Amino acid sequence: MDRFRATYLLLIGVLLSAPVIAQNSAQYSDQATDDLPAAPSAVVQKKQAPPREAAPAIPPQQQPAPAQNPQSEPQPESSAPVPPASSEDPVAARNNADSGGVPKTSGDEAFRTTVNEVPVVFTVTDKHNHYVRDLNKSDFKVIDDGRPVIQIRSFRRETELPLRVGLLIDSSASVRGRFKFEQEAAIEFMNQTIRPRFDEAFVLGFDSSLEVTQEFTGDTERLSKGIRSLRPGNSTRLYDAIYYACRERLLDRAETRSVRKAIVLITDGEDNSSRSTREEAIDMALRANVIVYTISTNFPGYAESGKYDKILQRIADATGGRWFEPFQVTDVANAFAQIQADLRSQYALAYHPEDFKHDGRYRTIEILAEHKGLKVHSRHGYYAPTD
Secondary structure (H helix, E strand, O other): HHHHHHHHHHHHHHHHHHHHHHHHHOOOOOOOOHHOOOHHHHHHHHHHHHHHHHHOOHHHHOOOOOHHOOOOOOOOOOOOOOOOOHHHOOOHHHHHHHHOOOOOHHOOOOOOOOOOOOOEEEEEEEEOOEOOOOOOOOHHEEOOOOOOOOEEEEEEEOOOOOEEEEEEEOHHHHHHHHHHHHHHHHHHHHHHHHOHHHHHOEEEEOOOOOOEEEEEEHHHHHHHHHOOOOOOOOOOOOOHHHHHHHHHHHOOOOOOOEEEEEEEEOOOOOOOOOOOOOOHHHHHHHHHOOOOEEEEEEEEOOOOOOHHHHHHHHHHHOOOEEOOOOOOOHHHHHHHHHHHHHHHEEEEEEOOOOOOOOOOOOEEEEEEOOOOOEEOOOEEEOOOOEE
């Protein structure tokens, strides 16, 4: 009887503890499932799932974009345009650096100069003053600062390079009587010389002040209006006009290819109010590599014409240009025609002096034609660079 009662009580205790044990077992099973997944695929699924759900919520600007920082790391090839700064060929970069940072076009491949080379533009005439246009490099000899140049590195005929022309017209009281005709002759010169979309010119009138009536343009109609808008004034600032035109309009003007720079100066040669001297004006023209053509308005009978004409001749000779002395008003048009022919009949060469130094010193140039009876018209010297 006692044994039966003990067995009965044991059964009741087992039945009462079963739910508790089951609950604890379930809780332990859930905890074990979280900490110890049943298979490796469960780890992958649990770790990849959050990014897939969160990806749409990321703002576009926070996504890494190669275009935002193209230089941070190499990027895969694509069809998108590449910025010039990062795609420039190293050889081209060095060539552009040698030319002062101005990029070169295919038309310049035959004639490149560096800071250690001296470029010279010149014309050649025969004993009858006719242009000679068919000479070669071997037909010339160059003397730099008294020493023969061993090698001419570049040579070509300059008949088609773009022109950059400054037309400087004396509008002082001393030219009042012939001013109208000079204006019309200058307009005709521009119409015959300036090729639209290729050549460019500007117009500057000078008396007691300097007035640019037309900036650089290839539009001959606008140039004509600029010339016609000039009116005769008072005193003359001839040297200031040359200095200003070379420094402010021609010296550092950015160009994408080689050009020929020239000034056509119409004046009687008198200067009575400039701050610059004649030699300072010439020096600035040489630094800007500008050829100056001078047309004298001193006709026979003017007492001091000889003195002023020598000034104009000095300016033209020093810069490689030519001086014209019309005998009458109608000859001014002929002088313009000769300047036009001169600009279309030039040669260009470049050489490296043996003892070349960047000391800023003035050095002389002499170009000699090997054939007798030929005369070379070029500038007489240049200033060595200082950088």
